[in-house]
Amino acid sequence: MTTLGLRDLGFVGGLAAPVTGPNSLILLHGTSSPITDSSTYGRTITSGSPAPSISSTQSKFGGGSIYFPNTLGSWLTVPSDALLAFGTADFTVETFLYQNSFNTYSALLEIGNHLNNTGIVFLAGTNGAQIYSSGFFGSGAISLNQWNHIAFVRQSGTLNIYVNGTRTSSTAFGNNLSAAGPFTIGSSNPANTSVYNNGYRMDGYINEFRVTSSALYSGTTLTVPTAPFPDF
DSSP states (O other), X not given: OEEEEXXXXXXXXXXXXXXXXXXXXXXXXXXXXXXXXXXXXXXXXXXXXXXXXXXSSSOSSTTOEEEEESOTTOOEEEOOOGGGOOBTSXXXXXXXXXXXSOOTTOEEEEESOTTSTTOEEEEEETTEEEEESSSEEOOBOXXXXXXXXXXXXXXXXXXXXXXXXXXXXXXXXXXXXXXXXXXXXXXXXXXXXXXXTTTOBOEEEEEEEEEESSOOOOSSBOOOOSSOOOOO
């Protein structure tokens, strides 16, 4: 495995609601190499093989994005951390995606093992934007070959999914997500071989990937960000 680096650039802000201090868990702009975590934690980013790379072929902001080639072994991880265990609290997982093709369960992010109700995987595949945590929750159609903004938001036990500014589903979701890792981006957890070897991975580009322990959005619509997520 290859260590890609880290940086510490301060607190991350939210568009629809302010986020400060420990609410800001991870932030990848994905516009330049090495791939770094711009959250206040400056987490070490590690890759599988072949390593996802910075590409100028597609970019939402900043002239580059992280390319995931739909290849077994291509993923990013950060170390396990108790702060990455959401428990029953609020969270937001948000990014811009440009996908060349869908796998049935294209995995944007997995924390722990989604086959247990203590873990979770965030999906953007054939069946749209949804999560799996001992069962499927949510929906939201995603378009290929264009940039899509996707936000998964849990607020007070309700999971809201937004695609390109519109809430596509709202579902009760109260699982106690106690898994603190591994934290895998662009693929399912490689340790979960029953699904990892069965196409749970991304084919395309990620720009501006952010995870917080706050519900940044509520209501039926949101204003899609028009600039990179800020480093404060």
